[in-house]
Amino acid sequence: MSKAATAAKARWNAKNYTQLKISVNPDIKEAFMAACAGRGVSMAGVLTAYMAEYAEMPIPHEEKTVDYSTRKKRREAVANAVRNLTQIMDTEEDYRDRIPTNLQGSEKYERADATVEAINEAIKILKDAF
Numbered sequence: 001m002s003k004a005a006t007a008a009k010a011r012w013n014a015k016n017y018t019q020l021k022i023s024v025n026p027d028i029k030e031a032f033m034a035a036c037a038g039r040g041v042s043m044a045g046v047l048t049a050y051m052a053e054y055a056e057m058p059i060p061h062e063e064k065t066v067d068y069s070t071r072k073k074r075r076e077a078v079a080n081a082v083r084n085l086t087q088i089m090d091t092e093e094d095y096r097d098r099i100p101t102n103l104q105g106s107e108k109y110e111r112a113d114a115t116v117e118a119i120n121e122a123i124k125i126l127k128d129a130f
Helices: 003-016 026-039 043-054 071-097 107-129
Strands: none
Touching: 026 043, 071 107
16 A cells, blocks of 8 residues: 555544554453454454444444456356355265264254255356356
């Protein structure tokens, strides 16, 4: 980011935000930082959302638009969807495979198996699309 862009952002932040300093247990801080990083969210966003919810105050949301204007961007979006679905399918397969042998004909097992099959079919369709 250029110096001019950094300065402009700093001016905008100073006009639209205020800082809040808090003291917390170091273990809580580290766990919170790790949880936010693991979920790919900002600590400020999580704390702001919690404070607004606690104060029963709505947060105005900015609509984020996703740019799918090029074929490359659409292929990347489909590849991301396939990766996410694959992770979900793998997790559901693990769940299904941990069901005890004596329950492998149960409704729970059948639903897990059907879910795996449906996700697998969706992955095949998405891969075939591009």
